[in-house]
Amino acid sequence: MHYNRGMRSYGQYCALAKALDVLGDRWTLLIVRELMLRGPSRYTDLRNGLPGIATNLLSERLRELKDAGVVAREEAPPPVATTLFSLTPRGQALRPVLDELGAWGVPFMVEGPAPDDAFRGRWLAWPAERFLTDADPDAPPVSVELRAGDGDGADPVVVETVEGAVRARPAGAGEQPDAVLSGSPHAILGLLSGQIDVAEARRRGVRIDGEERVLARLRPAAALASS
Amino acid sequence: MHYNRGMRSYGQYCALAKALDVLGDRWTLLIVRELMLRGPSRYTDLRNGLPGIATNLLSERLRELKDAGVVAREEAPPPVATTLFSLTPRGQALRPVLDELGAWGVPFMVEGPAPDDAFRGRWLAWPAERFLTDADPDAPPVSVELRAGDGDGADPVVVETVEGAVRARPAGAGEQPDAVLSGSPHAILGLLSGQIDVAEARRRGVRIDGEERVLARLRPAAALASS
DNA sequence: CCGCATCCGGGGCGATACTG
DNA sequence: CAGTATCGCCCCGGATGCGG
Numbered sequence: 001m002h003y004n005r006g007m008r009s010y011g012q013y014c015a016l017a018k019a020l021d022v023l024g025d026r027w028t029l030l031i032v033r034e035l036m037l038r039g040p041s042r043y044t045d046l047r048n049g050l051p052g053i054a055t056n057l058l059s060e061r062l063r064e065l066k067d068a069g070v071v072a073r074e075e076a077p078p079p080v081a082t083t084l085f086s087l088t089p090r091g092q093a094l095r096p097v098l099d100e101l102g103a104w105g106v107p108f109m110v111e112g113p114a115p116d117d118a119f120r121g122r123w124l125a126w127p128a129e130r131f132l133t134d135a136d137p138d139a140p141p142v143s144v145e146l147r148a149g150d151g152d153g154a155d156p157v158v159v160e161t162v163e164g165a166v167r168a169r170p171a172g173a174g175e176q177p178d179a180v181l182s183g184s185p186h187a188i189l190g191l192l193s194g195q196i197d198v199a200e201a202r203r204r205g206v207r208i209d210g211e212e213r214v215l216a217r218l219r220p221a222a223a224l225a226s227s
Numbered sequence: 228m229h230y231n232r233g234m235r236s237y238g239q240y241c242a243l244a245k246a247l248d249v250l251g252d253r254w255t256l257l258i259v260r261e262l263m264l265r266g267p268s269r270y271t272d273l274r275n276g277l278p279g280i281a282t283n284l285l286s287e288r289l290r291e292l293k294d295a296g297v298v299a300r301e302e303a304p305p306p307v308a309t310t311l312f313s314l315t316p317r318g319q320a321l322r323p324v325l326d327e328l329g330a331w332g333v334p335f336m337v338e339g340p341a342p343d344d345a346f347r348g349r350w351l352a353w354p355a356e357r358f359l360t361d362a363d364p365d366a367p368p369v370s371v372e373l374r375a376g377d378g379d380g381a382d383p384v385v386v387e388t389v390e391g392a393v394r395a396r397p398a399g400a401g402e403q404p405d406a407v408l409s410g411s412p413h414a415i416l417g418l419l420s421g422q423i424d425v426a427e428a429r430r431r432g433v434r435i436d437g438e439e440r441v442l443a444r445l446r447p448a449a450a451l452a453s454s
Numbered sequence: 455c456c457g458c459a460t461c462c463g464g465g466g467c468g469a470t471a472c473t474g
Numbered sequence: 475c476a477g478t479a480t481c482g483c484c485c486c487g488g489a490t491g492c493g494g
Contacts, residue, residue, distance in 0.1 A: 013340035019332030033243050043476050054468050100323045105246030112239035123241040206351040281487050361473050
């Protein structure tokens, strides 16, 4: 029987405290991150996208988020017969929160990963959407595939221009990007964020296949890492 | 001796996870809220603005935030001889994060406070800055004082127009606002957020002294509480 | 008074094992 | 595949003490 566990409230009539009553528990915002980046996901895929989480915590948080109206469960009908978790509109409304928190955290990433940090390629998709702009919106669309890290978290990500904006999505099968960036997550993130240029990135082991000039079109926006 | 307590990391090379490594512990973001709303503050004043916090947690969080470069301590010289805590530029950069999180939490406030919720008047200052706009930026500036709640958390707040924007600050002594709003926090917040109009607010016990028409100038911005 | 440090009980959290 | 069950540990909450 699960009563109101984890629902410890700050007991303050304040918008920020109320938000943290729902989102402040450990792992909660990272679960929202995965649902935001992946879209509707199965339990196992969420677990894979959240290295380090305990399975009981994942199920408990998903239940709390469902009760709070942030997450929805939908049972897919046979023959698939799997459960899908997704964000409600109220959950989608957290996008600006994650964007701002992530932007604030970018300087920590620039320092490089800790020795045992886990990594998933799609975690770059979201900084990419935030920091890249299309330098020539009227030209035909371009796309770049990012392959960061080794096999474990190597889900490739495609960054493409869409009507003047830059969007990122998981790479599908038989992808045909204009260019492919391969290298360490650290170096690729430095390139995306504008902290280092193409020459410096290459010096740090980044490999560029395909048409390199499309990189000049996806330019990092202005100063992002204010001290 | 205090080693690296509480520094439990998610161990993920992700901007959001890195941000939460610093800010994700309990009470941390609320401490930043107080420093943001109050400016440089003494330990005791922070404690008063954070009803429910344990004193050891406050000191521990302040130390962690200092180590992370978010908070600075300055020892005021004699004869004052008190310690002041303030936000570094890196801490000030959290303003958009708090704004977005707070905006997301506003719908919970509209539902009204829980039975034993604590309240401080200055918690309205920050939603006010976010949700009010000056409907007539070229006219002479106006100011409204908010007195929400009873004695305990009645720190009055002054909302005023400053060059087309709306700013909030703690009310000083001998304040001369154009109007004064008194009433329950719930009703006043409804008015600020545009959820209820002046007539409805009055029906809910809000009292308006001074020139009522200045309220027409401080208009709530467009829809804020998306379902 | 102000700014903590110390002590202690309870429960959230983390890791593993297990099940329909 | 999608969880539940169980068990330590350490974070958290509350009270008290205490030096400057």
